[in-house]
Amino acid sequence: MLTLGIAPVPGMANELGFPPLLTILLFLPATAGLLLLLLPSRPRPEGGYSWFPVKCLAQTAALATFGLSVYFLVEFHLGNLGRSSHWAIQFPEHGTWLPSLGISYFLGVDGLNVWLVPLCTGVMAVAIFAACLMINRRAKAFLALMLIAETGMLGVFLSWNLFLFYVFWELMLVPAYFLVGVWGEGRRIQATTKFVIYTIFGSFIMLVAIFYLYATTPGHNLDFPALLAHPPSTSAQTWLFLAFLLALGIKAALFPFHSWAPDTYVEAPVPATVLIASVMGKTATFAIVRFALPLFPHAANQFSGLLSILAILGILYGATMALVQIDIKRVLAYSSISHMNLILLGIFALNQQGLDGSILQMVNHGVIMAGLFIMVAIVYARSGTRRLDEMSGLAKAFPVMGGFLLLLFLAAMDLPGLGSFAGEFTILVGVFLSNAWFATIAALVTILAAWYMVRWFQGIVHGPVGEQAPEPTADASDEAWTVYEFPVRRQRLTKDLRWIEMAMIVPLAAVVIWLGVIPKPFTDRTAPTVAAVAGVLRSGAHGSGSAAGTVALQPKRMKLVVQVDNGVDSSQPSQQMPCIWLPNLAKTKPSLPGRLTKRITTRLTHQMTHGSCQ
Amino acid sequence: MSSVWFILLLPLFGFLVLSVGSPLPKRAVAVLGPGVVGVAFTAAIVMFFWDYGRHGVTRDAVAYTWIVSGHFVVNFGALIDPLATVMCLIVTGVGFLILLYSVGYMSEDVDFRRFFCYMDLFVFAMLVLVLSDSYLFLLVGWAGVGLTSYLLIGFWYERPAAVAAARQALVVNVIGDWGMMVALFILFLHFHTLQYVPIFKHVPAVLGYDGSTVRIVTLLLLVGAVAKSAQLPLHVWLPNAMEGPTPVSALIHAATMVTAGVYLIARSYPLFHSAPFTQSVVIIIGTCGAFFAATCALANNDIKRVLAYSTMSQIAYMFVGVGAASYASGIFHLTTHAYFKACLFMGAGAVMHALHDNVDIRRMGGLKATMPVTFWCFLIATMAISGVPLLSGFFSKDEIVGSVYLQAQHVGWLWIIWIMLALTAGLTALYMFRLLFMVFLGQERDPELALHAHDPPLVMRLPMMILAVLAVIGGYLAFPGAPNWIGNWLRHSFERFSPVAPAEPATQWASVIIVILTVALGIFAAYRIYYQRRPAPEQVGATAPAIYRLFLNRWYVDGxxxxxxxxxxxxxxxxxxxxxxxxxxxxxxxxxxxxxxxxxxxxxxxxxxxxxxxxxxxxxxxxxxxxxxxxxx
Missing domain, CATH: 1.20.5 (Single alpha-helices involved in coiled-coils or other helix-helix interfaces)
Incomplete structure (x- = not known):
């Protein structure tokens, strides 16, 4: 039983620092989005509007946000892996917001979000670029909503106060609703309604849990360090954990709560699909690691088996579904669900490798899915169809496009040597250490993934060079539509990948290759924090769930340190990893083939000695 | 040490330049594509003769740390020992010859650059596979060669058959990757590392002898080996892989990639050595596969597919060799097989070139007159693969069969294995000489098709001739009775971690003589049937229709x-x-x-x-x- 004191954080009040870079990072996109709305829309003499200034401003804001987020990546102080694990909150910005309610404004960076913030800003920069290219109808509103959603997602990644987290969690939903509902395809209304109702249903249950925590925590303090120091009782943890997991699991498309995802991904316009599939899904998996696991370690250990089984079902289910889809966007939607469940499986392994791999895979998945969904639009602009059975042999006319498609297809099937393999393998190592059967069965998905992705890839670019789909019949004079939009087209592109299209894909491809060749810089940054999370979870496994944590402020580095001390040196291979399968192997009981051989030989000798069969 | 990175990075450099260099002229591609592999081969020879390989020293060079996550730490490094050096020499040497041949073979193709781009990538991935010092990067190379195999089988992607074959090859190979991955997890759980040396050092201490864990690990590794090497029951993709260009079949699906399974078992021998149960499984899979593939080759009428089945059959021999703990003989057969099988595929490619890409041997015949060089090379390679005495295949195959013969004197059921292997040796001679007689001798069956038949240009002829020479002399590395050079040298690899150093068996003369007799019988039967009578294959089949249909339909496994x-x-x-x-x-x-x-x-x-x-x-x-x-x- 560990004792722990919380820690009043000395000198934390109203410490925003100057300049408050995280705050600037957080509100830069939304401010730009609101500014956009003030810009006048200039009608063109020939009809339609000129969106050029709007698009320039949006793109500048997105790139500036990305640049600023890279600053935190560069300045991030690598934790020392040596003796004890530090949960260090770097660049903290703390201010009172609603002091009467104990709600504070608390931002900070640690190993969990240090990569996810640049993922969010980077992918959003690409998505906004894609939006500039692909959306001409009411582009101003579209871009403004994208930027507001970016602030919402950044807020989720950066918040260290549970209530603040919830505010941003709801904030990001509103723009997504309109992005799908207004600019989406045929069944957009059904899709977006399902998406929003589903998400809100979960969020409200999570809100109840947050209220409970607020009511029970001494001092009504919803700051993360305070909550960590006062874990709820084990029985309360169960319900709180389930409430959180329902909300976060829905958003992360955990099986069987995934059914909003394929419809939303397919009906949304491509930039919004990138936003929802690549980044918004990660907010949920991230929040599980940030809040649900360390705050309720006992319940997390209690439910990890059940949740892992759901995740495995989701992995295989999504892959099998992807195998039979005809729409190339829908194949990707199910593949995304399958991969998200793999990330969840890694999280539920509750150990260092599983969590490290999951965070790595979140970034990989975000990058790869962004690339793939943008490729769908690029392919569609040339083929004029999204149906696998209507296109064939596009590689002949568009070899460069085929090359990029090949790279992304390989990344999506987790080819060793590319980024997603590093993530997947680390996840599965972690899962194997906690339960060998889970990893063995989940690894089967590599076979299905290769199968459905190769079917997808070959269906698009290989096969006989077929007849082109018929020319579009839609109103060709409507300037508002671009060639990328579905289902109405103005014309079809006949040239290979343009430079402007490459500008979207090349950075994503570079990240995929980099993370495959050398993922060490990545895990170097995540590992110290993950070790702290894993330490809290381990202590939750045997104790009553009270984790140890001391919080201290390091004024020189402007760093807040939560010291997790559970008596286990996390840098050493742990002997306490729960392991269900392999201890049996090590015992003297013979394995199945051995038993079979023995049974057969005994029977044979019996027959030989007794001379007859019964 | 630097020469290793030089060898490794050259093909990668070639791949990178070729993949972005669309404006490169054809001549530059023709120089760069094979050139980088040729230089890598030279560097490999330097590594072998002047650096360390000569003395059988083992060195482990770490390039960088790949990932750190808790105690899951993986380095990227190279392990150089005699086994890696042999594989490296085969991959770069034979690879260079085949790439040279491709310059002629693919000269008419519009996607000339893409072809060499993929081929260089293949050589790089294969080098990663054989040089890696950890199982993780073995897996990276393993999947990399699978990928390039997929890309090259489907090289002519407008043909639906090629697309389907490529897809099948990819998916079947990934089944093997799954087995490898799970094996790696178990190894990591027990050894807290994936590097070879620390694992191999502690195998007996950690896993024990014939424990169930080591059985499961080796069986899972075997799943990977079986899928990659196209052995039973995951063999279906290899014959279909012949849809790719012929140099691809020669390099990837005969000489190098498909033998990776043998390399894997030989490399992991401390594990397999501790799992006699798995070794028995390897022997049984190998023997059944050898026989099965020989029967399929007997009935097939596609020149490349006959060679594909013979590849499967020969790799099955190698499996038996490494399964019988005679690792050096398995690797020796791998080496000689690379020579004569690459030569055979080059010959087949030359024939296809001459006959407008026709592959049906029922329309061939009498090409000896118009293509003498091809004929002689093909004849030498056929004799080598059949095990005609004093050619390379004879020595290497007899070493494998002989080691089984030796062990059979202690383990009863190995007699069945030995009999089947000897029988399959005869079948090999029969189907290979059937191929030779039907393609090159007798009368032309389709004179119109063979109207413009001619020997290939020098750039294709030369590699073929070099390989034919190697197919003759490659076996003298282990001449019976004389010092067994390759065996003694590889021994440095194979006794490092082993509790008992596997002794190189003395030549088993009784086994050798019986195998020679069955081979002679096979050649004689082929001569009588396919040279003297020259019936259509269906007529031969009509004598035993049920069996013929079984063989023709590949034992109905695909369906x-x-x-x-x-x-x-x-x-x-x-x-x-x-x-x-x-x-x-x-x-x-x-x-x-x-x-x-x-x-x-x-x-x-x-x-x-x-x-x-x-x-x-x-x-x-x-x-x-x-x-x-x-x-x-």
């Missing part, structure tokens, strides 16, 4: 897999998407939404607005609450 595995998964997917997703998963959500809607409709009726109704409900509620407290005691 079985299609019905038993592929279609059920597709049907399951369709069932899930049309029924489960729509009615169960969505039904749950929409059902609960509908239930909410219905209940709210009922609830609306309650909120009627009449005060008396509300009063009644308040009264009811009060009664319930009071009643609850009253009756609770």
């Amino acid at each position: 079985l897999y299609d019905r038993a595995v592929v279609r059920p998964i597709i049907v399951l997917g369709l069932f899930l998407s049309t029924v489960v997703e729509r009615f169960v998963i969505n039904g749950l959500v929409e059902g609960s939404a509908a239930a909410l809607r219905d209940s709210s409709r009922d609830m609306r009726r309650v909120q009627s607005g009449y005060v008396r109704n509300y009063a009644l409900s308040i009264l009811l509620g009060a009664v319930l609450v009071v009643g609850y407290y009253v009756f609770r005691r």
